[in-house]
Amino acid sequence: MVKRFAVIGHPVAHSLSPRIHAAFGRQTGIALDYTAMDAPSESFDAILAAFAAEGGVGANVTLPHKGRAALACHTLSERARRAGAVNTLIRTATGWEGDNTDGVGLVRDLTERHGLDLRARRTLLIGAGGAARGVAPSLLDAGIGDLYIVNRTPERADALADALAMPGRVHPRYLRDIGSLGTFDLIINATSAARDASLPMLQVALANPRTAAVDLSYGEVAIPFLAWARAAGAHDCIDGLGMLVEQAAESFQRWHGVRPETDEIYETLREHRAELVTAD
Numbered sequence: 152m153v154k155r156f157a158v159i160g161h162p163v164a165h166s167l168s169p170r171i172h173a174a175f176g177r178q179t180g181i182a183l184d185y186t187a188m189d190a191p192s193e194s195f196d197a198i199l200a201a202f203a204a205e206g207g208v209g210a211n212v213t214l215p216h217k218g219r220a221a222l223a224c225h226t227l228s229e230r231a232r233r234a235g236a237v238n239t240l241i242r243t244a245t246g247w248e249g250d251n252t253d254g255v256g257l258v259r260d261l262t263e264r265h266g267l268d269l270r271a272r273r274t275l276l277i278g279a280g281g282a283a284r285g286v287a288p289s290l291l292d293a294g295i296g297d298l299y300i301v302n303r304t305p306e307r308a309d310a311l312a313d314a315l316a317m318p319g320r321v322h323p324r325y326l327r328d329i330g331s332l333g334t335f336d337l338i339i340n341a342t343s344a345a346r347d348a349s350l351p352m353l354q355v356a357l358a359n360p361r362t363a364a365v366d367l368s369y370g371e372v373a374i375p376f377l378a379w380a381r382a383a384g385a386h387d388c389i390d391g392l393g394m395l396v397e398q399a400a401e402s403f404q405r406w407h408g409v410r411p412e413t414d415e416i417y418e419t420l421r422e423h424r425a426e427l428v429t430a431d
């Protein structure tokens with residue numbers, strides 16, 4: 152029987168994950184069925200249980216369920232536990248194992264596809280929700296320098312900094328004080344602010360000529376932050392499409408034991424940028 156997989160989110164209809172996993176399946180000769188499942192917040196647990204009862208063996212979890220999914224797991228990988236957020240579910244004999252491939256996906260995209268050296272980069276992380284929690288541990292592991300975290304709700308920036316447990320290296324700050332923090336070599340937008348057209352106010356002085364600016368989103372919602380980064384003179388302006396493909400490859404490896412090659416599907420999706428702009 153063909154193994155069943157899904158991406159669970161809300162909204163999820165325009166997710167590229169079914170297309171990416173279908174391409175990986177064709178490339179590796181692995182038969183799989185991967186669909187998108189819409190789950191409003193209150194019905195996540197019921198939809199996940201129904202998926203398991205119908206034979207689902209693996210799932211990706213996306214907005215807004217990454218924190219909720221961690222609670223639904225029987226076991227968590229070390230990196231999912233550190234992130235407090237799950238984007239990959241693996242069916243085991245005892246229940247779901249939760250993993251988080253977002254952070255390694257981001258680091259692989261930045262270092263291998265874009266050729267960036269992350270070591271010692273003074274880093275600003277904007278946002279402290281599931282997306283920010285998912286990537287922060289991997290960025291620290293990749294050797295970035297000090298990590299400053301700002302968030303609209305300051306308590307969440309404090310909570311993320313506490314969870315990372317590196318007080319000498321990780322610094323929560325008030326968003327209103329962002330202008331006094333100096334310049335950063337890596338600036339990551341992990342907010343969903345552009346979805347409601349309200350990017351936080353960012354000073355151009357945050358960027359320097361070697362800054363890499365990264366939006367974890369792609370398509371239309373990444374445009375305001377990347378436009379700001381270009382205007383501020385950032386050296387690299389990178390959206391989240393490569394991270395999306397890389398986190399998918401890492402999930403694929405967890406489920407199937409094979410790591411697919413990612414350049415071809417990345418190039419295909421990138422070429423269809425016009426389509427992406429309207430698709431998510």
Ligand code: ATR
Pocket residue numbers: 214215217277278279280281282283302303304305307341342343344345347349350351
């Ligand atoms: P995700 O999984 O994408 O991180 P989330 O947990 O809902 O989703 O977090 C969204 C992030 O975007 C949070 O950092 C949120 O700030 P709050 O913690 O204050 O809610 C941020 N965000 C969303 N809309 C925003 C806006 N209009 N301005 C600034 N930050 C915003």
